[in-house]
Amino acid sequence: MSDETKARQELIARSFIEAIPHARALGMNLTEIGDGRATITMAYDKKLVGDPETGVIHGGAVSALMDTCSGAAVMAHPTGPLGTATIDLRIDYMRSAKPGDTITATAECYHVTRSVAFIRATATDADTSRPVATATGAFTIETGGAK
Amino acid sequence: MAKRPEPVQIVKQRRDAALQRLVGQVPYIQFLGIEFERHGDELTAVMPFSEQNIGNPMIPALHGGATAAFLEVAAIIELSWAMTWEDMEAGAISDDSPRILLPKTIDFTVDYLRSGLPRDAYARARVNRLGRRYASVHVEGWQDNKSRIFAQATGHFLMPARDG
Numbered sequence: 558m559s560d561e562t563k564a565r566q567e568l569i570a571r572s573f574i575e576a577i578p579h580a581r582a583l584g585m586n587l588t589e590i591g592d593g594r595a596t597i598t599m600a601y602d603k604k605l606v607g608d609p610e611t612g613v614i615h616g617g618a619v620s621a622l623m624d625t626c627s628g629a630a631v632m633a634h635p636t637g638p639l640g641t642a643t644i645d646l647r648i649d650y651m652r653s654a655k656p657g658d659t660i661t662a663t664a665e666c667y668h669v670t671r672s673v674a675f676i677r678a679t680a681t682d683a684d685t686s687r688p689v690a691t692a693t694g695a696f697t698i699e700t701g702g703a704k
Numbered sequence: 705m706a707k708r709p710e711p712v713q714i715v716k717q718r719r720d721a722a723l724q725r726l727v728g729q730v731p732y733i734q735f736l737g738i739e740f741e742r743h744g745d746e747l748t749a750v751m752p753f754s755e756q757n758i759g760n761p762m763i764p765a766l767h768g769g770a771t772a773a774f775l776e777v778a779a780i781i782e783l784s785w786a787m788t789w790e791d792m793e794a795g796a797i798s799d800d801s802p803r804i805l806l807p808k809t810i811d812f813t814v815d816y817l818r819s820g821l822p823r824d825a826y827a828r829a830r831v832n833r834l835g836r837r838y839a840s841v842h843v844e845g846w847q848d849n850k851s852r853i854f855a856q857a858t859g860h861f862l863m864p865a866r867d868g
Contacts, residue, residue, distance in 0.1 A: 580767070603731060609729045620812065643814075647812070
C-alpha cells in the first residue's frame, strides 16, 4: 500500500469517527488507526455512570466505545470498505472500571471475508494489565458493489 | 372478614414511586433520555429519538452502541423490577430504605437485525432465569412496528447479595 493510499485511508477512518454524533456525545477520541486496528479513548464523565453507589461507568457506555472502535478497525482494513454496520457484538465484563479513569479500547479485525469482518476488542482503564471488558463481533463490509 | 382491596391510586402511586427510585438514580439512563412506561408489572423502555444517538449521519441510523446501551438498560431495570416487586408490594420499600443495589452485567450479546431509524425506540425484556446469584435476560427492541424487531439481546447478570 502506498503512503498516499495509507494517508487517505487514515483520513477516511478519522473523519468516520469524528462525524459520529453519538461518539462525540460520549467524548470519544481516536488515538491510533490503521491496518485493520483502532484505539479509541473515552474520558470518565459523571453522566456515564451506571451505578450511583460506586460511580462505575455504565456497561452500555463501554459497549458504545467497543462498537465504535470495532467499526473504526473495519474501516481501517487494507481492503478499504466504504462502510460498515454491526451484525452482532458480544461484550464480556471482566471487572468494574475504576471511577475517574479514562477507558481505552483497542479493536482488530482478525479475519475478513468479502462481506464480513470478524473483530476482537479489549477495553482497559489505567491498569492496562487487567482488561475491564473484551468483545467479539461480526461487522458487514460495504463495498458499494451489487447487493 | 376478607381484607378490603387497596384503593387503586395507592397501588399505582407505590409502583410508580418504586420504578422512579430504580430509574432516577442512574445518570446514564438520563443521559440517553430513556423512560419507562408501566402497565401493572409490565415495563416498556422508551428511548425518544435524539440527534446525539446517531451513529451514521449519512443514512441516518442510530448508533449500535446507543442501541446496545438501551437494551442493556431495559434488561437491568426489568431484572431489578422483578427482583424487588414482592418487597415493594408488601410495602417494604419506602423513601428512607437504602438504595436498591443493581445487578451487574456479566456478558451481553446484541444482534442487530436492521438499522435503527431516526425515531423513538421501544424495548421489552423478559427474565428467563432469576436465581439467587445469576440471572439470564432476553430483550427485544422495535420502532414503528412491533413485529419488526430492529435489535435483540441476551445478557447474563450477577445478582446483588440479598439478606436472608
